[in-house]
Amino acid sequence: MVLKIFFPQCCNKADSGLLVGHWLPGQDSAVVLAVIHYPFIPGQVKQYIHQVGCVGVGWKNEEAGGEGKTKEEKTGEEGDKVIFVHYEQRKVMLSQLHPTDPPVPLTQSTSELRQVFGTVSQSESLFFLDKYDDSPVKLTHWQSEGREGSIIVELMKQASTPVCLLTAWILVVCSLSVSVSRILNVFPLRFISSKLCSCVQLSYRTEHLQTVSSPTRATSHTDYMRKANIFMSFLLDVTLGLLLIYWLYRENRVGQLANALLPAADRVAKELEELLQWLMGAPAGLKMNRALDQVLGRFFLYHIHLWISYIHLMSPFIEMILWYVGLSACLGLTFALSLLSDIIALLTFHIYCFYVYGARLYCLKVYGLTSLWRLFRGRKWNVLRQRVDSCSYDMDQLFIGTLLFTILLFLLPTTALYYLVFTLLRMVVVMVQGVLQLTVDFINSFPLFALGLRVFRSYTLAEGVKFSVLCEEPGTPLHLMMDINPLKFSSVVQTYRTATYSCYPKDSWLALCKKLFLGELIYPWRHKTTKID
Amino acid sequence: MGADSGLGTGPGPAVPWRKVLWERQPFPDNYVDHRFLEELRRNEGLRQYRYWAVVREAGLVAQQISCVALFLTLWLYMEQGLLSPSTLLWSGLLCALLGYGFYQALGPQGDSDSQQRTRWSDLQSASIFLSFTFGFSPVLRTLTESVSTDTVYAMTALMLLAHLVSFPYAQPSPPGSLSLNAALFASVCLASRLPGDHRASRGLNSSSPSSLHTFTMLCWALLVFALWPCLRQRLRECAPQGFGCVCLLMGLSGVGGLGSIWPGGAVLLAAVLGAVTLLCPLLLIRLQSDKDNIHGPWDEAEIREDLARFLR
Numbered sequence: 001m002v003l004k005i006f007f008p009q010c011c012n013k014a015d016s017g018l019l020v021g022h023w024l025p026g027q028d029s030a031v032v033l034a035v036i037h038y039p040f041i042p043g044q045v046k047q048y049i050h051q052v053g054c055v056g057v058g059w060k061n062e063e064a065g066g067e068g069k070t071k072e073e074k075t076g077e078e079g080d081k082v083i084f085v086h087y088e089q090r091k092v093m094l095s096q097l098h099p100t101d102p103p104v105p106l107t108q109s110t111s112e113l114r115q116v117f118g119t120v121s122q123s124e125s126l127f128f129l130d131k132y133d134d135s136p137v138k139l140t141h142w143q144s145e146g147r148e149g150s151i152i153v154e155l156m157k158q159a160s161t162p163v164c165l166l167t168a169w170i171l172v173v174c175s176l177s178v179s180v181s182r183i184l185n186v187f188p189l190r191f192i193s194s195k196l197c198s199c200v201q202l203s204y205r206t207e208h209l210q211t212v213s214s215p216t217r218a219t220s221h222t223d224y225m226r227k228a229n230i231f232m233s234f235l236l237d238v239t240l241g242l243l244l245i246y247w248l249y250r251e252n253r254v255g256q257l258a259n260a261l262l263p264a265a266d267r268v269a270k271e272l273e274e275l276l277q278w279l280m281g282a283p284a285g286l287k288m289n290r291a292l293d294q295v296l297g298r299f300f301l302y303h304i305h306l307w308i309s310y311i312h313l314m315s316p317f318i319e320m321i322l323w324y325v326g327l328s329a330c331l332g333l334t335f336a337l338s339l340l341s342d343i344i345a346l347l348t349f350h351i352y353c354f355y356v357y358g359a360r361l362y363c364l365k366v367y368g369l370t371s372l373w374r375l376f377r378g379r380k381w382n383v384l385r386q387r388v389d390s391c392s393y394d395m396d397q398l399f400i401g402t403l404l405f406t407i408l409l410f411l412l413p414t415t416a417l418y419y420l421v422f423t424l425l426r427m428v429v430v431m432v433q434g435v436l437q438l439t440v441d442f443i444n445s446f447p448l449f450a451l452g453l454r455v456f457r458s459y460t461l462a463e464g465v466k467f468s469v470l471c472e473e474p475g476t477p478l479h480l481m482m483d484i485n486p487l488k489f490s491s492v493v494q495t496y497r498t499a500t501y502s503c504y505p506k507d508s509w510l511a512l513c514k515k516l517f518l519g520e521l522i523y524p525w526r527h528k529t530t531k532i533d
Numbered sequence: 534m535g536a537d538s539g540l541g542t543g544p545g546p547a548v549p550w551r552k553v554l555w556e557r558q559p560f561p562d563n564y565v566d567h568r569f570l571e572e573l574r575r576n577e578g579l580r581q582y583r584y585w586a587v588v589r590e591a592g593l594v595a596q597q598i599s600c601v602a603l604f605l606t607l608w609l610y611m612e613q614g615l616l617s618p619s620t621l622l623w624s625g626l627l628c629a630l631l632g633y634g635f636y637q638a639l640g641p642q643g644d645s646d647s648q649q650r651t652r653w654s655d656l657q658s659a660s661i662f663l664s665f666t667f668g669f670s671p672v673l674r675t676l677t678e679s680v681s682t683d684t685v686y687a688m689t690a691l692m693l694l695a696h697l698v699s700f701p702y703a704q705p706s707p708p709g710s711l712s713l714n715a716a717l718f719a720s721v722c723l724a725s726r727l728p729g730d731h732r733a734s735r736g737l738n739s740s741s742p743s744s745l746h747t748f749t750m751l752c753w754a755l756l757v758f759a760l761w762p763c764l765r766q767r768l769r770e771c772a773p774q775g776f777g778c779v780c781l782l783m784g785l786s787g788v789g790g791l792g793s794i795w796p797g798g799a800v801l802l803a804a805v806l807g808a809v810t811l812l813c814p815l816l817l818i819r820l821q822s823d824k825d826n827i828h829g830p831w832d833e834a835e836i837r838e839d840l841a842r843f844l845r
């Protein structure tokens with residue numbers, strides 16, 4: 001049987017005394033946490049040990065530099081092979097073994113490593129006394145030279161509670177006012193606010209702030225990391241937003257932007273008009289049905305005309321609106337980007353309308369054609385059995401059905417072409433909006449704090465350990481040095497990503513193509529509702 | 534194992550072979566005795582055709598072909614401007630009324646109540662047809678404007694062939710969906726290729742026909758393909774001798790009509806009709822003697838009993 005003893009490095013050079021630690025049942029291991037030095041009163045020591053819940057073992061150390069070659073005198077296990085594993089207590093104390101899923105109470109079934117880490121981190125109360133404290137027991141552990149602390153951290157801890165309370169109060173007031181106004185007109189406001197990205201982003205950020213500003217301490221490591229990540233991403237967001245504001249307002253760029261906006265909208269409308277004129281002719285040599293072509297083309301042209309008049313009507317107010325909108329970037333770069341996405345959606349609303357008209361017309365036509373094709377063959381869709389059955393139609397049904405089928409069939413190329421053109425346009429707009437959303441999503445969910453931890457204090461996020469041999473001589477027990485293996489960067493990002501309303505494609509490529517073919521309206525990006533993990 | 538196929542030559546075992554597999558027999562599993570293929574029956578239920586009966590039935594196919602030819606003749610007349618659409622329209626309506634009169638006269642004499650009702654529903658159907666066709670004519674007129682003429686002719690030919698192939702010759706009274714639809718589709722294609730009325734379409738492209746042409750064409754298509762088979766069926770049921778005369782008349786008028794415009798076509802049509810009516814039955818009867826179907830106990834079982842006795 002092999003006995004493993006986990007020995008803190010800081011106790012290597014300590015004076016002789018009593019080893020205090022935990023015995024891990026079922027793993028044949030012992031974790032040494034501290035050394036209590038002579039002289040001590042056994043009764044007090046026993047009381048103290050019982051208080052912190054450990055097990056004491058007697059030990060003698062040869063007081064020499066370097067590694068202490070110790071003799072283990074644990075009773076009952078003489079003659080077994082013993083392995084000493086040296087570990088650096090501070091690092092193991094502060095680190096968190098990943099994956100952090102298994103439950104905190106250590107049971108027999110958790111792995112040995114996890115039990116070791118858990119034992120050390122749970123014995124925090126043992127490490128309070130350092131050598132400057134005046135107490136009957138004198139300990140040596142990693143904090144015995146003096147408790148670790150910094151003034152800034154202490155000040156922040158003191159200041160955080162009132163700040164949190166204040167923030168929470170402000171948030172409650174804001175949400176109350178929003179909900180009051182919501183009661184007034186329920187349906188339109190909620191629908192609109194669910195469609196606009198900026199409202200969604202605002203509500204999302206409010207939720208985040210509520211999480212961060214809750215006055216209770218984070219209980220588990222995951223909660224703590226989450227809070228820290230949210231806070232850091234919020235800071236980054238606001239910083240980037242302020243930078244953007246500085247850049248925008250410095251040389252009156254807002255004015256330039258507003259002046260450039262109107263000609264851009266005009267140009268877009270002109271391009272669309274030319275496109276429609278091209279379609280009304282003989283586009284790409286395709287033969288279209290002239291009458292239908294003219295009707296559709298004129299209809300869309302009239303729409304564009306309406307839209308341009310509307311934009312011209314709004315032109316005096318654009319600069320002012322843009323100025324105020326630019327100011328709102330102080331709430332964060334993500335908010336500014338979502339506002340931009342909303343503005344794009346509003347400006348290209350006519351393209352969206354065209355797309356809907358074209359898609360509906362095409363969908364109707366395809367539906368009619370499939371149904372009439374079945375009539376052509378003398379069949380019918382059986383709704384009860386969900387299959388196609390034969391059916392004997394009346395003469396009038398047959399006649400009218402055939403006429404309609406012929407008409408729809410010959411008008412199909414025209415409608416299909418209009419549908420194709422407007423779908424492509426809509427796809428372009430959706431792509432642009434999607435890119436913006438992805439950026440927003442990225443900023444929202446990036447775990448900056450976790451990455452910072454990984455870079456500067458890589459031992460806090462541990463994936464596993466590695467052992468190196470310190471001393472291997474026959475006749476003496478094996479000495480190993482345990483070092484912490486930090487988590488890979490990709491795992492850090494994956495584990496600590498904040499759950500967002502990430503937009504990702506709703507359908508696979510095949511389903512998307514099928515929907516396009518049948519003329520169903522597609523909304524390719526889907527928002528996941530925020531889930532608290 | 535010792536059992537081999539040479540068992541028939543040696544002294545036979547005492548146990549005769551039975552055609553069962555659940556008993557162990559001293560024969561191999563694939564052994565058969567002299568009663569092999571005893572139950573084979575050849576050409577069971579073979580019908581003996583008689584020539585003139587088959588010719589009479591084949592006459593139906595010939596009739597339908599000549600119907601199609603008649604329709605094409607009308608279209609050719611209108612295309613070359615020999616007949617004005619209004620003349621054709623009025624004559625079509627007249628034929629329809631006459632045909633309806635015949636239909637009612639030949640029909641089974643029910644009570645006047647149901648006759649009134651049928652007349653009313655017939656009137657309804659007729660008005661629906663006319664209004665729809667008239668309403669859709671302007672749309673149908675320019676439907677195939679952008680399609681090339683060759684494509685249109687090819688589509689028409691395909692559709693008429695489909696019509697002939699899928700026509701329910703045995704029971705034409707409710708016309709089959711596919712055949713009627715194919716015929717109507719072909720007529721719409723043809724109707725859109727008629728030359729225009731020059732007075733009406735002065736400003737437009739001269740190749741687009743006027744609405745009246747389209748309307749006439751569709752009315753005649755309905756008459757020829759949808760209503761005439763019903764009348765024919767009624768005639769066949771009630772006055773078989775008249776039916777034979779009508780058949781002959783149809784064939785002759787088809788050939789004659791085509792001949793007045795296109796003599797080569799008339800010759801072709803006559804050849805096809807002759808082949809279908811006279812040659813094909815001969816072939817059928819000749820080849821009947823080469824038929825060799827085998828039936829036996831390996832066929833699928835057919836349930837011949839009346840299972841209604843289980844429903845009681």
